[in-house]
Amino acid sequence: MPHHRLPAIAARGALVLLILAGAAADALAQKVITQASALNGNVTPGDLPGFPVTISQPGTFVLGSDLVLADANTMGIEIFGRNVTLDLGGFSIKGPGGVGTGTGIRSTFAAADVAGATVIRNGTVSGVGSNGIDLDGTGSRIDRITVANTGGDGIVVGPASIVTNSRAANNNGTGILAWEGSLVENNVAASNGRGIVVDSGSTVLSNTAVDNRFEGFMVHGSGWGKNVASNNNGGNGNPQFVGAGIALSGANLCGGVICP
Amino acid sequence: MKTSLIRCFVAASCFAFAAPALAQPVNITKKAVKVGGITPGDTPGFPVTITTPGSYRLSGDLVAPAGSHGIVILSDDVTIDLNGFSISGPAAPQASTRGVFAAAGQRRITVLNGRVSNFGYGILLTGPHSHIQRIVATGNVQDGIYAGYQGIVLDCTSMNNGKGISMVQGGVIRGNTVADNQEQGVWVVGSSLVVGNSVRNNGSAGLQLDPLSGYADNVLTGNNSGGAQVIGGKQLGANVCGAGPCVP
Numbered sequence: 001m002p003h004h005r006l007p008a009i010a011a012r013g014a015l016v017l018l019i020l021a022g023a024a025a026d027a028l029a030q031k032v033i034t035q036a037s038a039l040n041g042n043v044t045p046g047d048l049p050g051f052p053v054t055i056s057q058p059g060t061f062v063l064g065s066d067l068v069l070a071d072a073n074t075m076g077i078e079i080f081g082r083n084v085t086l087d088l089g090g091f092s093i094k095g096p097g098g099v100g101t102g103t104g105i106r107s108t109f110a111a112a113d114v115a116g117a118t119v120i121r122n123g124t125v126s127g128v129g130s131n132g133i134d135l136d137g138t139g140s141r142i143d144r145i146t147v148a149n150t151g152g153d154g155i156v157v158g159p160a161s162i163v164t165n166s167r168a169a170n171n172n173g174t175g176i177l178a179w180e181g182s183l184v185e186n187n188v189a190a191s192n193g194r195g196i197v198v199d200s201g202s203t204v205l206s207n208t209a210v211d212n213r214f215e216g217f218m219v220h221g222s223g224w225g226k227n228v229a230s231n232n233n234g235g236n237g238n239p240q241f242v243g244a245g246i247a248l249s250g251a252n253l254c255g256g257v258i259c260p
Numbered sequence: 261m262k263t264s265l266i267r268c269f270v271a272a273s274c275f276a277f278a279a280p281a282l283a284q285p286v287n288i289t290k291k292a293v294k295v296g297g298i299t300p301g302d303t304p305g306f307p308v309t310i311t312t313p314g315s316y317r318l319s320g321d322l323v324a325p326a327g328s329h330g331i332v333i334l335s336d337d338v339t340i341d342l343n344g345f346s347i348s349g350p351a352a353p354q355a356s357t358r359g360v361f362a363a364a365g366q367r368r369i370t371v372l373n374g375r376v377s378n379f380g381y382g383i384l385l386t387g388p389h390s391h392i393q394r395i396v397a398t399g400n401v402q403d404g405i406y407a408g409y410q411g412i413v414l415d416c417t418s419m420n421n422g423k424g425i426s427m428v429q430g431g432v433i434r435g436n437t438v439a440d441n442q443e444q445g446v447w448v449v450g451s452s453l454v455v456g457n458s459v460r461n462n463g464s465a466g467l468q469l470d471p472l473s474g475y476a477d478n479v480l481t482g483n484n485s486g487g488a489q490v491i492g493g494k495q496l497g498a499n500v501c502g503a504g505p506c507v508p
Contacts, residue, residue, distance in 0.1 A: 032284075064284050066314060066337070090285060090315030090339025090370060124337050124368050146368050146389055165414060169389055188389075190410045190430050206476075210410065210430035210451050226476045226496045230430070230451035236472075250497030253474040258494060 032064040033077075044081075052076055052106075058083035063091040063123065072100025072129025072151060079107040082116050082137070088123020088145070099151030099172060100129025107135045115139050116158065124148070131156050132171065142166055153177055154192060159199075168192055175212065178202055189216070195232060198222050205248065209240075216254075219245035226250035229259075285315035285341065288331075293322060299335075306330065307361075313337035318345040318374065324357070326350045330379065333362035333369055342374020342395070349378035355401050358384045364408065371395060381406055382421060386428075397421060404441065407431055409450070423447050424462060433457065444468045445483060454493070459483060466501075469493030480506070 033043055033053055041049035044056045052075035055061060061084065067076055076093040077086065086105065093104045104125035107118045116137025124146040125132040132147030133155045140161040147154040147168045154168030159179045167188035168175030175189030180199040187207045189195035195209030200221035208228045209216030216229030219241060225248035229240035236255025251258045288298060288308060296304035299311040307329035310316060313336055322345070324330045330347040331340065340360065347359045359376035360383045362369045370391040375398070376382040382397035382404045390411040397404030397418045404418035409429035417437045418424040424438035429450030438445040438459045445462035446454055446469075454475040459466035466483035467475055469492040476497030480489040489501040499506040 063315075090341060092313060092337045092368075094313075094337070123339070126337070126368070144370075144391065144393070146391070148368065148389065165391075165393075165412060167389055167391075167410060167412065169410060186412070186414070186432055186434055188410045188412060188431060190388075206432065206434065206453055206455050208410075208430050208432055208451065208453050226453065226455055226474065228451055228453045228472070228474045228496075230472045250476045251474075251494075253472070253494050253496055256472045256494065258496075 030060045030062055032062055033067070034063070034065040035067055036065075038067055052078040055079045055081055055084055055086070057081050060085040060087065062087040063089045063093075066091045067093045069093070069095040069102060069128060071096060072098040072102055074100075074102040074129075075106060076102070076104045076125070076128065077106070078103075079105070079116075079118055079135075080109075082109075082114065082118075084116075085119040085121075087121055090123055092124040092126060093128070094124075094126055095128035095150075097127040097149060097151075098129060102129040103134050103152070104128040104132045104147070104150065105134070106131075107137060107140070109137045117141075119143075120145060126150070128152075131173070132168070133157075135161070147171060147175075154189070157182060163187060168195075175209070194218055195229070203248070204245070205250075215239055215242045217241040217243070217245070217252075219243040222246065223248040224252060227252045229254045230256070285317040285339075287317055287319045288322070288340075289319045290322065301334075307332045309334060310338055310340075311335055315339045315341070317341045318343045318347075321345045322347045324349050324359075324379075326352075327354055327357065329357050329361050330359040330376070331361070332358075333360070333366055333385075336367045336369075338362075338366070338368075339370040339372070341372045342376075344374055346375035346377060348376070351378065353378040353380060353399070353401050355380040358382075359397075359400070360384070362387055362390070376400070376404075382418070383407075385411065392416060403447075424459070427452050438462065438466075445480075448473050448493075453496075454478060455497075459489075465489060465491040467491070467493060475499060 047054045114137040117139045119141040121143040126148045129151040131152040132150040140157045142163040145166040153173035154171040154175045160181045169190045171192045175192035181201045185205045189209045191211045194214045195212040195216040197218040202222040204224035212232040216232035224245040240254035302309040306324040308331045357379045359379040364386040366387040375396040382400040386408045393414045395416045400421040402422040404421035406426045411431040424441040424445040442463045445459040445466040451472040456477040461482040466480035467490045474496040479500040495508045
């Protein structure tokens, strides 16, 4: 091999490895949480071995495996930092079923109305003892999440939050509960206690609520439209919604009948 | 120059090898399909059989032989990201085959981001709480996309199949393009919502819905040989049928 080609070969090799290094850096920037790393601890500073995984820093975290909780009193992930994005990566956080104190994912802030801006997306929480996802603070975002078979509520978010393209099913409490000024759009709530409950100033669009034990929708001083409720509250002969909803563009359908 | 390149080489090597081994979604490659063992009980060749929950991702196109399903799911809580790739069957598909299949007992199945062509059913998820998003289903002789009860079908294209999109009870079908299917464009049984879809040139009605389902913001043209664009359902907002608003 001619000597004059060696620098070029070395440069190409270095370039390839720099690209690999860049990929590795991306992976590091997006911290991966697995069952093993949860048990080892130190996902973020102060995270003790075992559950819950505690996230105390802002950033993007992604599951690299299912997280399996041993009992209904064990929490999966607790978020203390603002501006945390948790991508479940198509994986699940699973409890064994039953009622207990363990929440699947919880964000906790010391004061009310903290702009938590927590984002949870792309996966499933099932069988935990308490609420599936319970996000304190304002400005949370839930997208493409399934919460099922929990001992408490399915999805609970603070004020000014957005819940889209998700489903809450077979939860012991309310399927989706959003505090004031939130947007709840394009979700399914089925076979929960109540289906979808929102506080004042919220918008509820294009959701279905079916087979819930109580009303499909509880809408307090909020706008709603293009929602479908059926077979809630013991059957279509009983009220399918409760509250003072204000009709937005598009009607709602309650047991096959247009409702306000 | 040479020295600095060598330093760079060494530093990059150290950094690359310092990266931790990270669990990720399981890659479904052509080689893995050929060898089998993607999950316990998965035999060599097609169909790929997924028996354990988790997240799976295609890393290339898959072509199933005549008479075979593409992927069969035998577990709850499975996400399959087609990752922009396709699963396809033969040019003359058999009605008994499925591109991606989960039976009624399997819950919470998600299929995303790719193309499924030339099977009996393109995607057939008969259990509850499925999520199908950004899928292109074409050339399937029965339904392009079938979601069991309380599913969500979002941002998909279903063309040149038997039916376009079918759903059973309590789900949401939103933001899809459904065209040139031989039968109904969208077919729903039981308390679902059909909103914001473009539905054209299907052989039967664009939307065929049960009385407990609602529809809004859909645009329907050229379906049912110019006959009724919508059969059943309740209109919850404006829809376009042909050149004007749909008449309830």
